[in-house]
Amino acid sequence: MLQRLAPELLEKKKKIRDFSLPDLPGAINGEVVTRFPPEPNGYLHIGHAKAAIVDYQYAKKYDGRFILRFDDTNPEKDEEEFYDAQKEDLRWLGIQWDEVYNTSDHLVLHYRLAHQLIEQGDAYVCRCSAEEIKKGRFNQTDCACRGYDTAGNIEMWERMLNGSLDQCVLRLKGDMRSVNTAMRDPTLFRIITTPHPIQKDRYHVWPTYDFAGAVEDSLSGVTHPFRTKEYELRDECYFYLLDKLGLRKPHLMEFARLSIEGMPVSKRKIKPLIDEGLVSGYDDIRLPTLRGLQRRGIVPEAIKQFVLSQGISKVESTVTFSLVESENRKIIDIRSKRLFFVPEPIRLTVDNAMEKSITLPFHPTDGSLGSRLVHTSDTFFIPSDDARKLHKGDIFRLKDLYNVEIKDTVNGLQGSYAGTDLLQESLKIQWTTNDHIDVTVYIPDLLYTKDDVYNADSLRKVSGYAEMALKEIRTGDIVQFERFGFVRIEHTSKGTIANFSHR
């Protein structure tokens, strides 16, 4: 009744806070431009989501623009499938970009800027080996290449581009004696002959992150780029480079990387798990990948709330996943249908049971979620965990149906009808009838224990019966199995499975 007359009254009870981001320095409403620059080399995870959501929210907050930029400057790592996969993940998160482009589309421009640096004497072609370069940085000594004249450098750069010179890189002429190792003549361009997923074999000289990131941020009009803290040492290089190129300098900002207790959040850690078969793939429900989270029944709004609640401080912290669960529960509780699922079922016979047809609502308070009709006879199934607690003479309630008095627990579980009066203190147990669906529930646990060792019991499997109404539930829908927890349903060719989200 109430939900029909004034649904907003019920909604209001759920206080889903709206976290507000702190103000940005030098931000002008309508003129803020942010960007999310993933490398298309894997599936997105919750760490990416943090960056993407923060970037996107800031653009919205200031009525500005949000750019999606694929930083695809390493043909050895980037793969074509991930451009679309990442877009798909972002769309799922509810993120909409005003513009999308690939850094690899701008290589000609990058070459031109490199040329400019060389002409100014701010960059030089270095033919030393990686080893020698490393040694030079460590010892703070110049190599011979650093001393070549501009004309020679331009010639070598052109040979680099036309493929007649290999074993060389273009380096920034920084300060080999700087205390900041990132300033000791960082590499700006290197030769990679592996075909690029999009550009194919059009280019073989590729900019590094230091060059491409700074240049793209500036040229694309980004006013407030964010990145994670581990890049802080490179700030100096970022601004130095823009300075030398005479390009606009954005308000560069850093925040701490997100880490979650017991969950690997980097590709570096996730990949081996997949390769060793310890998880089923990038969408394994134990993983904090967006695909894993989705399959587990975590909704995008919850991820957004969670991310924003973390803020953008530089404090490194390890968050409990229960914060995500809590945000998720707040959102799905009010809109998830309730169904009966009986884990490890045991047969219960009620000797003087009458056949009944009853209508049960899908939600205790929200009638708009509808109801289902259930027929009962003298045969039920209840969870064996509950059955174990029952003794002869006990009276319990088949939830939403009637009371049953236990008559026998030895020769099968038997009981008899014991009225419909609701007994406050009696156990209310969910049940199914002979008509039921076999369901396997997968319950994820932390992949790593406190000591950082792999948790072999991280995926529990529980089989049971669900009521017939589960058939109406579509793959991808989240329901609550009463007295069990929230699950996301998947109907597969091998039967129905339910991925456990949380209580």
Added chain:
RNA sequence: GCUCCCGUAGUGUAGUCCGGCCAAUCAUUCCAGCCUUUCGAGCUGGGGACUCGGGUUCGAAUCCCGACGGGAGCACCA
């Protein structure tokens, strides 16, 4: 080793830039109670923190110095 960043309750987080309104916010977790035909939700109550030591000041979580602790970088990866 060198350099940089960070240090508020069990876990996160606001406050730190511009010292007083902070006997420190909010969430989560935990505990107790209420409510409820779910072990879910809701409601009420409770516990629990400014790393330490100096300094500046009438006054410091907030500024300065030092110590300690944690993280990161030191790639032709981003």
